[in-house]
Amino acid sequence: MNVLNRRPLFVLTQTVVLVVVMMAAASQATGQARTGETVIQKATEQFEDSPLTITSLSQGLYVFSGDGGNVTAIVDDGSTLLIDSGLASRISELSDAIFRTTMRPVTRLVNTHWHFDHTGGNTYFGSSGVTIIAQENVKKELSSAEDVPFIGLRDGHYPPQALPGLTYQGSLTLHQGSRGLTLENYGAAHTDGDTVIYISPANVVVVGDIFSNHFYPIIDLSSRGSIDGMIHSLDQILAQTDEQTKIVPGHGPVATRANLQDYRDMLVQVRQRVKDLVAAGKTMDEVVAALPTKDFDPRWASGYVTPEVFTRMVFSSLAGANGSR
Ligand SMILES: [Zn+2]
Numbered sequence: 001m002n003v004l005n006r007r008p009l010f011v012l013t014q015t016v017v018l019v020v021v022m023m024a025a026a027s028q029a030t031g032q033a034r035t036g037e038t039v040i041q042k043a044t045e046q047f048e049d050s051p052l053t054i055t056s057l058s059q060g061l062y063v064f065s066g067d068g069g070n071v072t073a074i075v076d077d078g079s080t081l082l083i084d085s086g087l088a089s090r091i092s093e094l095s096d097a098i099f100r101t102t103m104r105p106v107t108r109l110v111n112t113h114w115h116f117d118h119t120g121g122n123t124y125f126g127s128s129g130v131t132i133i134a135q136e137n138v139k140k141e142l143s144s145a146e147d148v149p150f151i152g153l154r155d156g157h158y159p160p161q162a163l164p165g166l167t168y169q170g171s172l173t174l175h176q177g178s179r180g181l182t183l184e185n186y187g188a189a190h191t192d193g194d195t196v197i198y199i200s201p202a203n204v205v206v207v208g209d210i211f212s213n214h215f216y217p218i219i220d221l222s223s224r225g226s227i228d229g230m231i232h233s234l235d236q237i238l239a240q241t242d243e244q245t246k247i248v249p250g251h252g253p254v255a256t257r258a259n260l261q262d263y264r265d266m267l268v269q270v271r272q273r274v275k276d277l278v279a280a281g282k283t284m285d286e287v288v289a290a291l292p293t294k295d296f297d298p299r300w301a302s303g304y305v306t307p308e309v310f311t312r313m314v315f316s317s318l319a320g321a322n323g324s325r
Contacts, residue, residue, distance in 0.1 A: 038151060038152025038153075039150070039151035039152060039153075039218070039304050039305055039306075039309055040151050040152045040153045041152060042304040043117065043304040044087075044117075046304060047066075047067060047068045047087045047090075047117055048087070048089065048090070050065075050066035050067070051066050052064060052065070052066045052067050052090070052093060052094065052097055053065050053066055054097065054101055055254060057202065057204055057246055057248075057254065058202050058204070060074065060075035060076070060102075060177075061073070061074055061075070061199070061202055061204060062075075062101055062102070063248055063254060064086070064094060064097060064098065064101075065253075067086040067087045067090035067093065067094050068084075068086040068087035068090070068116075068117030068118065068120055069084050069086065069112070069115070069117045069118040069208070069209065069250045069251055070084065070206075070248055070249065070250060070251065070252075071083065071084045071085065071086050071094065071098075072084070072197075072204075072206050072248055073098055073101065073102055073106075074176045074177075074179060074181070074199065075102045075104055075176075075177070076104075076176050076177025076178075076179075077177060078104060079104050079105060079106070079107040079108070079176075080098065080102045080104040080105065080106045080107070081106075081107070081108045081109075081110070081174075081176045081181075082098070082106050082108070082109045082110070082125070082130075083109075083110045083111075083112065083197055083206050083248075084109075084110070084111060084112055084118040084119070084208070085109055085111070085118065085119055085120055085121025085122050085124070085125055086117070086118075086120050086121050087116070087117055087120040087121075088116070088120035088121065088123070088124075089120070090120075091120060091121040091124045094121060095121070095124065095125075106125060106128075106130050107130060107131065108130065108131045108132075108133060108174075108176075109121075109122070109125050109126075109130050109131070109132050109133065110132075110133045110134065110174075110181075110183065110195065110197060111132065111133070111134040111138050111164065111195070112194060112195050112196075112197070112206065112207070112208025112209070112250065113134075113135075113138060113141075113190060113191045113193050113194050113195070113208050113209060114134075114137075114138045114141035114142050114146075114155075114156075114191060114193055114223070115153075115155070115191070115209065115220070116153070116155050118208065118209070118250070119138075119142065119158070119162070122142075122158060122162035122163075123158065123159055123161060123162040126159075126161035126162045126163070126165075127161045131165055131166055132162070132163065132164045132165055132166070133164060133165075133166045133167070133168075133172070133174070133183075134164040134166075134167055134193060134195060135167065135168060135169070135183075135185045135193040135194065135195050136164075136167040136168065136169055136193070137191070137192045137193030137223070138164055138167070138193035138195075139163050139164045139167055140193075141156060141191065141192070141193060141223050142156060142158040142162065142163055142164075143156065143157070143158065143163060144156045144157065145157055146222045146223060147222055148218070148220050148221070148222045148223075149221050149222060149313070149316065150221075150309050150312050150313055150316075151218055151305075151309065168183060168185075169185070170184070170185055171183065171184050171185070179199055179200065179201070179202060180199075180200045180201075181197055181198070181199055182197070182198040182200070183195050183196070183197050184196045184197075184198070184236070186229075186232060186233040186236045187229055187232065187233070188223070188224040188225055188226060188229045189210050189225060189226070189229040189230045189232065189233035189234075190208065190209040190210050190217065190218065190219065190220060190225050190229075190230060190233075190250075191209075191220045191223040191224070191225050192223045192224040192225070193223065194208055194209075194210055194233065195208065196208070196210065196233065196236075196237060198240065202246075203242075203244055203245050203246065204245070204246045204247075204248065205237060205240070205241060205245055205246075205247055205248070206248040207237060207247060207248065207249060207250065207260075208250045209249075209250030209251070210230060210233050210234060210237070210250070211234070211247065211249040211250060211255070211260060211263055212249055212250055212251045212252055212303065212305075213249040213251065213252025213253055213255050213259065213263075214252050214253075214299065214300065214302060214303070215251060215252060215300060215302065215303025215304070215305060216293070216300050216301060216303060216305040216306075216307065216309075216310035217230065217267075217305065217310070218305055218313070219313040219314070219317055221313065221316055221317060225317075226317045227267065227270075227271050227313075227314050227317040227318065228271075228317070230267060231264060231267050231268060231271065234260065234263070234264040234267070235264070237260065238257065238260060238261060238264065241257045241260075242257065243256070243257055243258070245257050247259070247260055251303070266296050266299075266300060269296075270292055270293055270296065270310075270311075270314055271314060271318070273290075273292035274287055274292050274311065274314045274315055274318055275318055277290055277292065278315065278318055278319055284312060284315045284316070284319070287311060287315050288308050288311050288312060288315075291307070292311060292314075293307045293310060293311060294307075
C-alpha cells in the first residue's frame, strides 16, 4: 500500500528531474549560465562530489584526482613531496589517502598556481610544518583578494602559514630521492605564477591548469593570464617532451604529448578566429554570437567552462579588456 501510495509522487519527482536535466542541457547548448550559477559554483559542486581516485604513474609516483585539481605525490625513502593540495573541504580525505598510499609524511608541497582548487590544503599542510614552494607571484596572489573576470572567483587573503616559504622566479631544481624535479615558469599563461614541473628520469611533467584535459581552460585575466601566454607555455612544454612523456594536467586524466598538441592546436585556431573578428571591429557579444569555437565544442565543452565564457576570456585577452564582465 505504501509503495502504491508513494508511486505518483515518485513519477512526479522523476518528471521534475527530467525537466531540470533538459533545462540544464538547453542552457549548456546556448552557453548561458542557468539561474546565475557561476563557473566556480559549478566547478566547486563537481569537486565536492567526485570520488577521489588514485593513479600510479611509476614506482612511488601517484596522482590523486577528483577533489579539485590533480594532486601528484612523489615518494622517497623517508618523505612525500606533493604537487598541489586540492580542495580545502576535502583535505582530511586527501591527506588520509596520501598517507595510506605513500606511508611517508608530506614534507614539501609545490603549488602549480594560486587557485583555490590547487591550494585548498595549503593551510593544513603549512600548519604542520610542510615547506610550501611556488613561483614568487603565487605568494602575492594568495596574499591579496583577486576577482577573476567571467567565472565568479574572488579569492586570496590566505593565512601566513598557507603561503609559500620558498619562492623562485624563472627556474628551480629540487631532488626527491633519486628523482630530479625541474620547476619552470615560462611567463604568465593561465596565471602569472604558473609552475611546470619536469620529473626525471620518470619522464613525467606536471603542468597545472595550463592544460585542462578535455575542457576549455580558464584564462585568469586578474593575474595577467593570457591566451598568448598559454600557447607560449604549451610550445615550451611540447619542445621538452616526447611521445613517451606522461603529462599530468591540472584537471582530467593523465595525457600524452599528442593530447597536449591537439589542445594547443585548438587554442591556436580559436585565437586566430577571435583575432579576425576583433580586427573586423566586432564587439565581445558579436564575437560570442559568431560561435568561434563551434566545431570544437563536442570535444572541449563538456567541463564547467562553457564556450561562451571561454570565448569572452579569449576576446578580453586579445582586446586587452581585462576588467570587462
Ligand atoms: Zn587554475
